[in-house]
Structures are given as C-alpha cells and as structure tokens.
Amino acid sequence: MDKLCISGGKPLHGSINIGGMKNAALPIIFATILVNDVCVLENLPDVSDIAAALEIVKRMGAKVEKIDNTTYRIDTRSVHSNSVPLDLARVMRGSYYVLGAELGRFGRSYTAIPGGCNLGARPIDQHIKGFEALGAKVKCTADGVSCYTDGDLEGTSIYLDVASVGATCNIMMAAVMAKGMTVIDNAAREPHIVGLANFLISCGANISGAGTEVIKIRGVDMLYGGTYAIIPDMIEAGTYMIAAAATKGDLVINNVIPRHLEAVTAKLQEMGVTVEEGDDNVRVAYNGILKKCRVKTDFYPGFPTDMNSQFCVLLCLAEGQSKLTESVMDSRFKYTDELARMGARITVQGRDAYVDGVPALRAANVRAVDLRAGAAMVLAALAADGKTVIEDIHHIQRGYEDMVGKLRAVGADIRLIKDEQ
Numbered sequence: 001m002d003k004l005c006i007s008g009g010k011p012l013h014g015s016i017n018i019g020g021m022k023n024a025a026l027p028i029i030f031a032t033i034l035v036n037d038v039c040v041l042e043n044l045p046d047v048s049d050i051a052a053a054l055e056i057v058k059r060m061g062a063k064v065e066k067i068d069n070t071t072y073r074i075d076t077r078s079v080h081s082n083s084v085p086l087d088l089a090r091v092m093r094g095s096y097y098v099l100g101a102e103l104g105r106f107g108r109s110y111t112a113i114p115g116g117c118n119l120g121a122r123p124i125d126q127h128i129k130g131f132e133a134l135g136a137k138v139k140c141t142a143d144g145v146s147c148y149t150d151g152d153l154e155g156t157s158i159y160l161d162v163a164s165v166g167a168t169c170n171i172m173m174a175a176v177m178a179k180g181m182t183v184i185d186n187a188a189r190e191p192h193i194v195g196l197a198n199f200l201i202s203c204g205a206n207i208s209g210a211g212t213e214v215i216k217i218r219g220v221d222m223l224y225g226g227t228y229a230i231i232p233d234m235i236e237a238g239t240y241m242i243a244a245a246a247t248k249g250d251l252v253i254n255n256v257i258p259r260h261l262e263a264v265t266a267k268l269q270e271m272g273v274t275v276e277e278g279d280d281n282v283r284v285a286y287n288g289i290l291k292k293c294r295v296k297t298d299f300y301p302g303f304p305t306d307m308n309s310q311f312c313v314l315l316c317l318a319e320g321q322s323k324l325t326e327s328v329m330d331s332r333f334k335y336t337d338e339l340a341r342m343g344a345r346i347t348v349q350g351r352d353a354y355v356d357g358v359p360a361l362r363a364a365n366v367r368a369v370d371l372r373a374g375a376a377m378v379l380a381a382l383a384a385d386g387k388t389v390i391e392d393i394h395h396i397q398r399g400y401e402d403m404v405g406k407l408r409a410v411g412a413d414i415r416l417i418k419d420e421q
C-alpha cells in the first residue's frame, strides 16, 4: 500500500488552485445516463472516486472519452438498463445515484448496497421513500436495491425526514422526466444540489428552488446533451485553509466560491486567523495564538461535517478547551485515536469531542481511517515537528486531487512512498 511521508513544522506560503468538487461531480456523472445524449463535463477532479464513477457508466455501455485531465465527453446513448457493475458499485457511496438515473430513464434499476466512508449507519430510507412516492416499487436485500415501475413515474409531494444530499439528488433525477410536478420539501441545500440542478436545467429540465428547502421539478419529455463545468470543491478548499493556519503560514486559495466557505471562514476568524475574501479566492494567514472555539457540524449552510476532522486538528493547536459537536453523521470521531498518537488530547462523549489544546503535535506513524480523517492526518503531520508516516492513503486519493504536488508547491516536505509490490 502507498504511504505518505511528511516532515512537518514548516509554514506553508504561496497559492493553491482548487479543483472541481467530487461530491458535486458524482451525481452529475450518473445524471448523464438520464440525458441519453452526449455531455461534456469540465473541471472534473482527478481523483479515484471520479475514475470509479466514470468506469461504472462506461461498463453500463456509455462511451467515455478523456479530452484532458479534467474534461470528459460522455455519450450515454448506448447505455442499457440493468447493467450496473456491482463489484464497482459496492465500493463507492456515490454509486447509489445510478438508482435515480436508471429509474428516471428506464423505469427500473438494480444496484449493490453502496460502500464509501464508514461514518456510522448511512441508511437510504429517504431515497426509497422518494422513489416509492413517485410510484416505483422498491425491494432491498442484504446485497442490493432494486426499483421498478410498470407505468410512468408520477410527480408528487415528498417531505424528507432528513435533509439528505443523496436522497435529494436521487429524487431530483428520478423526477426530472416523471409526469407532472414533484415537490421535494426539506430538501438538502448544499452547493452540490444546486450543481446537479443547474446541470439538468442546462440539459432541458424544468427545476426551480435548488439551494432552498423546497425544490420543484416539472417533468419534461426528454433531455439533451451539452457542456457543463463542475463547481469548485469547498471541502478541498477548506482543508487547505486549515493547512495555512495550522502551519502558521499564509496561503491564497484560488478558484473558490467564497460564499461556500463562509462557515469555515467564520470559525477561523473566531479563532483569530486572518481570512480575506476575494472574488474567487481567499487568503488565510496565521495571526498569533489560536483561540479556543465551539464548532457544531450541520447541514449547509452550517459547518460541513466533511470538515469535522480537519478543523479538529486546528482545535488541538488552540489555547484551552474547545468543543466539537457532530450532528450530521453517526460516527465521525474514529480519527481521534490516530490524532492521539500525535499527542492530541481529545475526549469523545457521544457526538461531542472535547479538545484540550496542546503546545504542539508530534510526529508518529498513523493511518487514514477514512477520506476526511486522512486529510486531517496530513494537516496534523504538516503542523508537527519531525517525520510522520501515514498509511491507508487510498482513502485520501478518493477525494483529493494531487495533494502531494499542491502541498509541495507551497513549501511542504511531503513525499508519496509507492508500494513496490
């Protein structure tokens, strides 16, 4: 297995360009199945989850052509139903988007129970509730989920019990060519939802309200292809914002939508970090002692759960006791055992973590226990004096494009150690 070796303690200076957002790109890649035409997707991040999603649609019959590292042409006219490669679908969370896409186009779908990061129970009951409300029959077994309809899907009102990103995207996809109007109430408001809606609208869909808690979708007869650019990755950007503060550095993070970063910006400022917003960039600079702080993750526009572990690293370096509460995922704190190896003092009680600041973290051998936890280990290693080795970095490679190259360019001593076997 590949590893990362980081000699930390060096302030990072310079600028980092942010790539396209993995979690916005995934539903859009699967939504090309609905389009039944040729789509060109730009600004796709070069990460393994995106490669896996492209491979899934390819194995379903799509013609996938790489134009450059971040641009792909996807022709889904030859996709056939019931063709999901279950081995691949099983390993990634985002593969559940084939359900909404296939149901919307073919009236039936079967896929494996999705994998992804182990963040506690991650049910898909809200996806199923939405499909059933549209008139589909859904069957779940231990291995997979099948859904089908004998007639047309019919628009209806659906109230989500949880403002789930995945369920909102999946229902939007299933509803886009259903008969009549679908209303999703208590919809997720994350930028990825707006991204998917804008892509579908650019293909001829009739959707309004994306980004608010009520999304209205009036079914259309067909969609047509086009070119669409994926929005910048707010979690990648947030991670490098923390890198600037944790290493006592000064970074300009380019190609971002500052509005998407406001929850992270506000908490950094509360801790005494300088954050300056430009039109499409933010500058983050360490500004002396880090103050303790209370952080609670929430659905957008709240503080993102995908920034929980990275922000915890900064809280470890603050003066006094901070409190970090996870309110979106069941289990986000597995990484705290790894941070403890680096000298962090964190007590987890249910969904709360009490973080006692330490003067410095120390280098150690640690593991990436999931994607964002892996990013947190990188941040801790960059801040710590000495050489840290991080194992299981395939998790990090699922969602961070060229992390080694981007960090080296701003002064980090970070190396990828390739497994020779």
Ligand code: EPU
Binding pocket: 023, 024, 026, 093, 094, 117, 121, 122, 123, 124, 125, 126, 127, 128, 162, 163, 164, 165, 166, 167, 188, 190, 305, 306, 328, 329, 330, 371, 372, 399
């Ligand atoms: N939930 C339900 N029922 C459902 C769906 C969700 O109870 O039918 C619950 C979940 O158990 C969780 C909460 O609702 O407690 C939020 O889940 P959501 O459906 O919003 O998350 P997701 O679609 O499974 C996506 C991202 C995650 C990110 C979350 C929250 C993708 C592929 N994954 O997951 O990203 O943490 O939204 O923003 O888009 C990551 O990138 O590291 C990552 C884990």
